[in-house]
Amino acid sequence: MKTGSSISATWTIFKKDMYSELRTRYALNALLMFVITTLSVILFSIGNENVSPELLAGVLWIIIFFSTMSGLSRTFVSEEERGTVMTLHLIARPLTVFFGKLLFNLILLGALNVFTVVLYLLLVTGFSVVNYPIFIITIILGTLGLGSGSTIIAAIIAKANTKGTLYPVLSFPILLPLLLTVINATKLSVEGVPLVDAIGEFQVLISYLIVLLAISYLLFEYIWKE
Amino acid sequence: MTLKLLLGLWLSLVIIVGIAFPITVNPTNWYDLPLVPGLEDKARIIFFHVPMAWVTTLAFITSLIFGIKFLSNKNMDNDLKSASAAGLGLMFCVLATVTGSLWAKFNWGSFWNWDPRETSIFVLLLIYGAYFALRSAVEGEEKRATLSAVYAIIAGVTAPFFIFVMPRMIEGLHPNEAIVSSGKISMNPTMLIIFLSSLAGFTSLFFWMLNLKVRAERLELKHYLKGE
Numbered sequence: 001m002k003t004g005s006s007i008s009a010t011w012t013i014f015k016k017d018m019y020s021e022l023r024t025r026y027a028l029n030a031l032l033m034f035v036i037t038t039l040s041v042i043l044f045s046i047g048n049e050n051v052s053p054e055l056l057a058g059v060l061w062i063i064i065f066f067s068t069m070s071g072l073s074r075t076f077v078s079e080e081e082r083g084t085v086m087t088l089h090l091i092a093r094p095l096t097v098f099f100g101k102l103l104f105n106l107i108l109l110g111a112l113n114v115f116t117v118v119l120y121l122l123l124v125t126g127f128s129v130v131n132y133p134i135f136i137i138t139i140i141l142g143t144l145g146l147g148s149g150s151t152i153i154a155a156i157i158a159k160a161n162t163k164g165t166l167y168p169v170l171s172f173p174i175l176l177p178l179l180l181t182v183i184n185a186t187k188l189s190v191e192g193v194p195l196v197d198a199i200g201e202f203q204v205l206i207s208y209l210i211v212l213l214a215i216s217y218l219l220f221e222y223i224w225k226e
Numbered sequence: 227m228t229l230k231l232l233l234g235l236w237l238s239l240v241i242i243v244g245i246a247f248p249i250t251v252n253p254t255n256w257y258d259l260p261l262v263p264g265l266e267d268k269a270r271i272i273f274f275h276v277p278m279a280w281v282t283t284l285a286f287i288t289s290l291i292f293g294i295k296f297l298s299n300k301n302m303d304n305d306l307k308s309a310s311a312a313g314l315g316l317m318f319c320v321l322a323t324v325t326g327s328l329w330a331k332f333n334w335g336s337f338w339n340w341d342p343r344e345t346s347i348f349v350l351l352l353i354y355g356a357y358f359a360l361r362s363a364v365e366g367e368e369k370r371a372t373l374s375a376v377y378a379i380i381a382g383v384t385a386p387f388f389i390f391v392m393p394r395m396i397e398g399l400h401p402n403e404a405i406v407s408s409g410k411i412s413m414n415p416t417m418l419i420i421f422l423s424s425l426a427g428f429t430s431l432f433f434w435m436l437n438l439k440v441r442a443e444r445l446e447l448k449h450y451l452k453g454e
Contacts, residue, residue, distance in 0.1 A: 152380060156373050160363040169359050173352040174380055177387035208387055215383045219376045222297055226369045 006096050013092060013100025017075060018107075027108065031071040035116050038063050043123060056127040057186035060120050061179055064113060064146070069168040072109060072150045075101045076158035094224040098155070098216065105154075106147040113143050130192030134185060138198075141205040142182040148209060149175045152216040155223045178208055233434060237427045244273035244420050253414050260414045271329045273420055277428035278322035282350060284432060285315025290382045293375030305371035306447070308378070309361065310439040314432060316354040323347050346388050353381045 021027055042059060079085050088097055117139055120127065129135045153171045157163050185201040249259045249267060262269045292308035295301070326347065327337045338344060360377055364370040413421065 149384075156360070156377060157363075159369060159373055160360065161365060162363045166359060166363050170356045170377065173349055173356055174384050176349055176352075177384060177391045180391050204387065204391060208384070211383055211387075212380075215380055219379060222372050222376055226372050 006093065009092055009096040010099045010103065013088075013097055014103045017101060017104040020078075021104075021108075027071050027074045028111075031067055031108075031112050032115060034067050034070050035063060035112065035119065038066065039116075039119060039123060046124070046126070051126050053127055053190040054187045056124055057190050058183050059124075060117070060127070060186065061142070061183050063116055063120070064142070065175070065179060066168075067112060067116065068109060068146055068150050069171060071112070072105050072147070073154040073157060073163060073167050075104055075151070076154045077163050080158045089224075094221045095217065097224065098151070098220040101155075102148060102151045102216075105151045106144065109147045109150075110143050113139060127190070129189050131189045131195065131198075133195055134189035134193075134198045137202060138182055138185040138189060138205075141202060141209065142178065142185075145178045145182075145205055145209045145212065146175065148212045148216065149178065152212070152220065152223075155220060159223065159226055178205065181205055181208070230434065233427070233430055236423070237431065240273065240420060240424045240427050244270055244424065247416065247420070253416070256416060258414070259417050265333070268329060268333055271325060273424045275322060275325045275329065276421070277424050278318050278325065279347065280425060281428050281432045282315055282319040282322050282347070284429065285311050285318060285436075286350065286353075286378075286382065288436070289315060290378050293378045296371055296375050297379075300368070302367060302371065303444075305367075305375070306443050307436070307440050308371075308375060310443055311436055312354060312357055312378070314435055314439065316351075316358070318432070319347065319351050319354055323351060342388075346385075349385065349388060353385065357381070 042063070079088060092100075121129070150167075150171055153167065153174060157166050157170060160166055181201050181204045185198055185205070188198045188201065247257050247259050249261050249269065251261050253260050259269075289308045289311040292304045292311065296304035296308060326344065330339060330341075330344070331337045334341075357374060357378060361370055361374050364373055
């Protein structure tokens with residue numbers, strides 16, 4: 001009974017965020033434009049140069065990291081800006097708020113990453129993936145880890161004064177193990193090694209995700225009550 | 227007072243002995259230090275750099291423990307201790323980075339090579355930087371204390387991942403492999419004693435400085451509250 005009600009409460013929070021996003025499409029439009037802008041800057045700077053696919057694997061994750069940093073803090077920051085935090089405090093338990101917003105962020109980031117990756121594969125000619133299973137698993141696990149890490153940091157910075165600049169500063173040391181691993185795994189997918197060789201990377205990504213979710217679960221209440 | 231003098235004397239002795247004792251190929255006298263191939267006189271950095279790096283980690287753990295204590299009892303004194311430990315940690319982190327980087331210039335040929343150890347100390351530096359950036363961006367003492375404690379815990383939980391991640395990325399050059407190779411420490415008793423004394427000295431130095439800083443911060447807080 002209790003778990004059932006908290007799952008439905010989480011779903012309600014998620015739906016609320018989804019509706020308010022779909023009404024304005026503020027985050028989605030801004031993020032899509034951000035990706036297009038960054039990608040065009042990269043394409044301009046590459047020009048006719050021959051850039052190694054290994055380097056391009058890193059560039060892909062730079063785009064994804066910075067688009068995450070520009071968009072995912074909104075879920076918590078907008079509650080503070082609109083002054084709706086108190087209402088949420090009254091109607092929902094902290095953890096349902098967190099998981100609702102996490103779900104929203106994961107869906108947003110997932111959609112964004114699909115867009116980014118497809119665009120990147122089409123436009124950046126030097127980047128060709130040889131082993132697609134590794135590539136797809138990396139993108140999925142990377143999205144999950146990036147989404148969970150940035151959601152808990154977003155909750156922290158929503159309470160601070162300088163939200164925009166602080167977000168990447170706080171997120172980078174937390175997300176660096178994840179970023180290094182996904183860049184490495186993407187390199188492996190470009191080099192075309194068999195799937196077995198990338199198992200170590202996936203193990204790191206999965207354990208990172210579990211650790212981050214557990215620590216968020218334990219600590220979110222402290223942040224939310226402030 | 228006497229403890230302070232003793233600590234000063236202890237560390238001076240460690241520094242003098244660490245720099246002055248000769249390094250020889252076949253240590254025969256009790257004061258001889260063994261020669262580590264490829265390191266020679268540059269091996270002396272172990273007496274200063276390693277304890278600094280150790281104190282950096284120790285300071286982070288201390289800050290983390292007081293952060294957790296703060297979250298469980300909301301006593302502002304714990305936050306004061308946590309922040310003071312982090313401040314000292316930042317200082318030792320800078321010292322460890324600079325000494326390591328100087329040494330790398332003379333041993334590896336460049337100041338920075340993204341060796342796993344260099345990367346992990348760099349990340350620690352970033353975490354300390356982010357911690358203080360967060361503290362300065364939050365108004366209200368209790369809010370600041372809670373958020374920074376939470377951040378320190380999240381950083382403390384994710385940082386160990388570098389132990390698994392880094393070896394997959396870059397080959398290590400760090401001479402801990404040269405000195406501690408396959409479980410066998412190639413230090414002779416003299417070197418080991420100096421090294422351990424230095425570790426003990428730096429650790430006590432950290433706790434003495436922490437004590438001083440906490441007392442100074444408490445006074446400052448009292449003064450601030452009086453002025454209100």
